[in-house]
Amino acid sequence: TQVTGLTASTSYSFSVRARDAAGNVSSASNTINVTTSGGGGSTVLHEGFFETGWDGWTDGGSDSYRYAGSRSYEGNYSIRLRDNTNSSTMTLGSFNVTGYSSIDVEFYFYPRSMENGEDFWVQFYDGSSWNTVASYASGTSFSNNSFYTATVNIDSGSYNFPSNAQFRFRCDASGNSDYIYIDQVTITGNTGSAFGAGGNTITALGGAPQG
Numbered sequence: 643t644q645v646t647g648l649t650a651s652t653s654y655s656f657s658v659r660a661r662d663a664a665g666n667v668s669s670a671s672n673t674i675n676v677t678t679s680g681g682g683g684s685t686v687l688h689e690g691f692f693e694t695g696w697d698g699w700t701d702g703g704s705d706s707y708r709y710a711g712s713r714s715y716e717g718n719y720s721i722r723l724r725d726n727t728n729s730s731t732m733t734l735g736s737f738n739v740t741g742y743s744s745i746d747v748e749f750y751f752y753p754r755s756m757e758n759g760e761d762f763w764v765q766f767y768d769g770s771s772w773n774t775v776a777s778y779a780s781g782t783s784f785s786n787n788s789f790y791t792a793t794v795n796i797d798s799g800s801y802n803f804p805s806n807a808q809f810r811f812r813c814d815a816s817g818n819s820d821y822i823y824i825d826q827v828t829i830t831g832n833t834g835s836a837f838g839a840g841g842n843t844i845t846a847l848g849g850a851p852q853g
Contacts, residue, residue: 682834687737687745690827692719696732699827703729705813713823715750715789715847720825723762723813730815732824735767735808742803742831745796747775749811750847752789752823756780760815762822764794769804776842777814789847 660668690697692708701708705725714720721732739745747764761779765772776794777783784790809829813822 682832684746684833685742685831686828687739687831688734688827688829690734691716692721692825693717696721698734700733702731702733703727705730705818706732709823713752713754713821715752715791715823715825717825720752720823721811723811723822723824724815724820725818726814726816730813731810733808733810734827734829736806737808737829737831738805739803739807739831740805742833743798744832745803745807746830746832747794747796747809747827748791748830749793749827750789750791750825751778751784752825753780753784753786754821754823756784756786756815756820756822760820762811762813762815765810765812766796766801767804767806767808767810768802769806770802772810773801775801778844783844784846789849790844791847792842792844794842
């Protein structure tokens with residue numbers, strides 16, 4: 643028998659009685675207590691537009707830079723990453739994500755002078771180590787001199803969701819003249835299986851500056 647019309651995230655008690663063709667009814671079975679699952683929802687954990695500063699992100703060092711110019715997707719500023727050193731990063735955290743089933747990291751980027759095969763990564767700190775949750779390579783994922791938007795879905799079934807989660811962008815190019823400009827980063831925590839199930843996406847937006 644299927645029970646319908648229940649409310650999400652609510653406790654119910656059930657018992658059953660058997661009745662035969664003659665109309666005889668048994669005593670009630672043992673009671674079973676159950677709680678329905680949540681209906682799902684989402685919470686914005688962080689937004690970074692970089693118009694007035696780093697918006698909570700940590701400057702990785704000499705190969706990361708708050709840039710002003712036409713390669714910023716939104717407004718005037720973005721974060722430029724180059725090369726592949728330990729300083730080719732921007733890092734955000736920490737967040738308590740233990741209550742979420744998945745996390746979406748949405749961002750916009752503009753690549754310039756990235757050689758074929760050179761890439762950059764989105765990474766997630768699971769409480770004990772960094773995990774590369776998405777990698778984007780020139781010539782495969784993107785072409786130079788165009789805007790893109792991408793969303794990375796991080797699933798709690800694949801990664802540990804700790805009380806001190808962090809997020810990181812890291813460039814993996816070969817030199818100081820290879821650039822990725824990161825802008826308008828939104829990190830969202832999702833509850834319920836119906837949310838955040840779209841997987842990773844990337845979309846070319848065009849609108850490229852030539853300067």
